[in-house]
Amino acid sequence: MPSSTTRAGLPYPIGTDPVSDGDDAIKNLANRLDGSSGALASAPYGMAAGTVSVVFSNVPNSSAAVTFPAGRFSQPPNVLTAGQNSFFVTAAGSITATGFTMNVRHAQNTNQTTTVPTNWVAVQMTSASANG
Numbered sequence: 001m002p003s004s005t006t007r008a009g010l011p012y013p014i015g016t017d018p019v020s021d022g023d024d025a026i027k028n029l030a031n032r033l034d035g036s037s038g039a040l041a042s043a044p045y046g047m048a049a050g051t052v053s054v055v056f057s058n059v060p061n062s063s064a065a066v067t068f069p070a071g072r073f074s075q076p077p078n079v080l081t082a083g084q085n086s087f088f089v090t091a092a093g094s095i096t097a098t099g100f101t102m103n104v105r106h107a108q109n110t111n112q113t114t115t116v117p118t119n120w121v122a123v124q125m126t127s128a129s130a131n132g
Contacts, residue, residue, distance in 0.1 A: 044123050044124060045074075045124045045126050045127050045132075046072045046074070046077065046122075046123070046124040047077075047121070048068050048072050048077075048122045049119070049120065049122070050066065050119070050120055051117060051120075052064045052102050052120065053115050053116065053118070054102055054115070054116045054118055055114075055115050055116075056106075056111075056113055056115070056116065057113055058111045058112070058113050060105060060106045060110055060112065061103070061106070062103075062104055062116075063093070063102060063103045063104065064101070064102045064118075065099060065101055065102075066099050066101070066102055066120060067099040068097070068122060073122070073124045074097060074127055075097055075129060076096050076097055076130060077095070077122040077123050077124040078122065078130045078131070079092035079100050079120060080092075080120065080121045081102060081118060081119070081120050082119045082120075083104065083116060083117075083118050084116070084117045084118065085116055085117075086107075087106060087107050087108075088105065088106055088118075089105045089106075089107055090102065090103065090118050091103045091104075091105075100120075100122075104116050
């Protein structure tokens, strides 16, 4: 079939293709979009990102619960964290398919009374695994 492709390599039928060949073009498109082959083969199964403010009340360590968008992950994803202040260290804990705990510690382990903005990114590469 003389179908054409997009810049990303996704196939589509052209006007001169016989209607009977349309099912092949749609099948090829579906296979590419599901991430099993072609340009989207390395696209994540699920991904989310956000910010959370962690409140400190005269303590050196604090945490905040983060909830992922509903249904985004089928497995606990890989979670990367970052602080927006170099005096604080961040880490993800208690990671599940529905959320995690953003843990933050003052770099010198001294008591703080402040609010620390943090960033996070969560990625699940395949339907069965965070890695991939």
